[in-house]
Amino acid sequence: MTDHVKNAKTTSAKSKAVRPIALAAALAAAGIVGYGAGSTSPDIARAASNPFAENRQESTEIEPVAPSNAPASFADVVERVGPAVVSVRVTQKAEAGPAAGMDLPPGHPLERFFKEFGAPNGGGNQPAPKRQAQGSGFFISSDGYVVTNNHVVEGGEEIVIALSSGDELKAKIVGTDPKTDLALLKTEPEKAMPYVAFAQEDNLRIGDWVVAVGNPFGLGGTVTSGIVSARGRDIGAGPYDDFIQIDASINRGNSGGPTFDLAGNVVGVNTAIFSPSGGSVGIGFAIPANVAQDVIADLKEHGSVTRGWLGVSIQPVTPEIAESLGLEEGEGALVADVMKGSPADKSGLETGDVILAIDGKKMKDARDVSRAVAGYDPGTEVNFELLREGDEQDVEVVLGEFPEEPRQVAAREGAPAGKVGELGLALTSGPDGGVVVQGVDPQSEAAAKGVRPGDVIVKVNGRTVSNPGELETRIEESGKSSVLLLLRNESGQHFVALSLKDA
Numbered sequence: 252m253t254d255h256v257k258n259a260k261t262t263s264a265k266s267k268a269v270r271p272i273a274l275a276a277a278l279a280a281a282g283i284v285g286y287g288a289g290s291t292s293p294d295i296a297r298a299a300s301n302p303f304a305e306n307r308q309e310s311t312e313i314e315p316v317a318p319s320n321a322p323a324s325f326a327d328v329v330e331r332v333g334p335a336v337v338s339v340r341v342t343q344k345a346e347a348g349p350a351a352g353m354d355l356p357p358g359h360p361l362e363r364f365f366k367e368f369g370a371p372n373g374g375g376n377q378p379a380p381k382r383q384a385q386g387s388g389f390f391i392s393s394d395g396y397v398v399t400n401n402h403v404v405e406g407g408e409e410i411v412i413a414l415s416s417g418d419e420l421k422a423k424i425v426g427t428d429p430k431t432d433l434a435l436l437k438t439e440p441e442k443a444m445p446y447v448a449f450a451q452e453d454n455l456r457i458g459d460w461v462v463a464v465g466n467p468f469g470l471g472g473t474v475t476s477g478i479v480s481a482r483g484r485d486i487g488a489g490p491y492d493d494f495i496q497i498d499a500s501i502n503r504g505n506s507g508g509p510t511f512d513l514a515g516n517v518v519g520v521n522t523a524i525f526s527p528s529g530g531s532v533g534i535g536f537a538i539p540a541n542v543a544q545d546v547i548a549d550l551k552e553h554g555s556v557t558r559g560w561l562g563v564s565i566q567p568v569t570p571e572i573a574e575s576l577g578l579e580e581g582e583g584a585l586v587a588d589v590m591k592g593s594p595a596d597k598s599g600l601e602t603g604d605v606i607l608a609i610d611g612k613k614m615k616d617a618r619d620v621s622r623a624v625a626g627y628d629p630g631t632e633v634n635f636e637l638l639r640e641g642d643e644q645d646v647e648v649v650l651g652e653f654p655e656e657p658r659q660v661a662a663r664e665g666a667p668a669g670k671v672g673e674l675g676l677a678l679t680s681g682p683d684g685g686v687v688v689q690g691v692d693p694q695s696e697a698a699a700k701g702v703r704p705g706d707v708i709v710k711v712n713g714r715t716v717s718n719p720g721e722l723e724t725r726i727e728e729s730g731k732s733s734v735l736l737l738l739r740n741e742s743g744q745h746f747v748a749l750s751l752k753d754a
Contacts, residue, residue: 387465387508390446395438399507426550450516465508494536501535559627559650562593571748575735588744608636710737
């Protein structure tokens with residue numbers, strides 16, 4: 252997650268500061284325009300009053316429409332859903348460590364003394380005080396199931412649910428999913444609990460009103476309102492980022508709380524904020540209901556989430572990459588690496604393939620591919636529409652189950668050698684194939700796009716290369732204004748498109 256994108260979670264023992272936040276709900280008023288008895292039609296009258304209007308039959312002017320659903324108050328929806336929203340208090344596991352003031356650096360002259368005899372006044376290695384954390388959540392069933400964020404309960408030793416009535420219930424973790432930052436808890440209430448439901452249709456639009464309810468800074472029962480600012484946000488939190496951006500005030504402690512539409516349906520689970528200062532600046536992120544309810548259903552049934560697995564590294568098709576591949580549009584996902592023994596490898600997918608569609612559904616970008624594959628159960632046979640060396644073809648793949656640990660690819664080394672002037676790279680032959688980058692001109696496009704010494708050029712324009720001379724030949728043969736390099740380093744494989752200066 253980026254530096255300024257922060258989980259909306261607070262540790263009550265460390266911060267008591269409360270920053271006042273002004274809440275403003277802007278309600279639009281309908282303008283009424285009257286026309287005299289002798290006037291022409293309303294359309295003609297509007298055109299006559301607007302000296303910039305085009306011919307009415309060809310005009311693309313967007314006409315104002317009187318609002319029909321702007322609420323005079325959010326009180327009715329809050330009164331209905333409020334009792335289902337809870338505060339989540341978590342006592343986190345403590346780790347043993349040196350006593351306060353005795354955190355000595357390695358090799359310090361007194362390090363051995365304190366290890367052998369302990370710190371003065373009973374110090375030494377003492378258990379650290381347990382940390383208290385707070386977040387939000389909401390009931391999704393009358394028998395006590397509660398949804399919250401994984402980062403709220405992660406490392407939790409004891410979890411307490413505080414109700415709006417002031418009563419408290421102990422909770423246990425049913426399951427967590429770090430990849431989407433969701434968690435499901437279970438309480439044992441003595442009576443049926445009020446609960447809310449996820450929205451069943453994903454018809455939330457940019458500009459729609461939303462209401463967030465939660466526990467910011469431990470205050471509990473706090474309501475804020477705003478609109479949907481954007482959909483499909485990728486904030487670098489994980490491979491399945493698809494956040495709703497809202498401008499309702501969300502602060503630390505709101506994590507895991509619900510965002511409602513005006514009908515009282517849960518349309519999102521609040522999870523993060525963008526904040527240079529640590530407080531709300533009107534940019535909050537929520538997990539969409541359609542994502543959350545599928546994950547929560549898996550957690551309830553299995554305690555974990557199983558996802559389909561293809562076994563490839565993919566990257567977006569940038570305009571430069573699209574041009575080098577002869578594509579008109581930069582859509583789909585480019586396969587940068589295929590793991591040996593993976594479902595993709597067994598089905599014949601190759602490095603350099605562009606995934607255009609899955610089971611007939613067009614893939615706009617790499618995120619679409621990741622989410623689509625993850626949405627299938629392991630063992631499902633899926634059709635992939637590919638572009639390979641300019642030709643479209645279909646490949647059937649039986650997906651596997653997502654493994655726990657990703658594969659890492661080691662970097663390679665080589666000795667200094669020749670240069671490819673157009674790219675600003677110093678190159679040499681690799682001991683195990685490929686061309687090793689020994690130096691990069693800091694003013695070059697390659698440096699700007701992240702090419703570094705130690706990277707291995709595996710392919711050029713889809714063709715394998717084993718030495719710098721072969722690489723130069725491939726560039727000359729392409730006849731294009733850019734070259735597509737497949738690079739390998741410690742992070743895996745990825746493509747980079749570079750312009751040719753002399754093309």
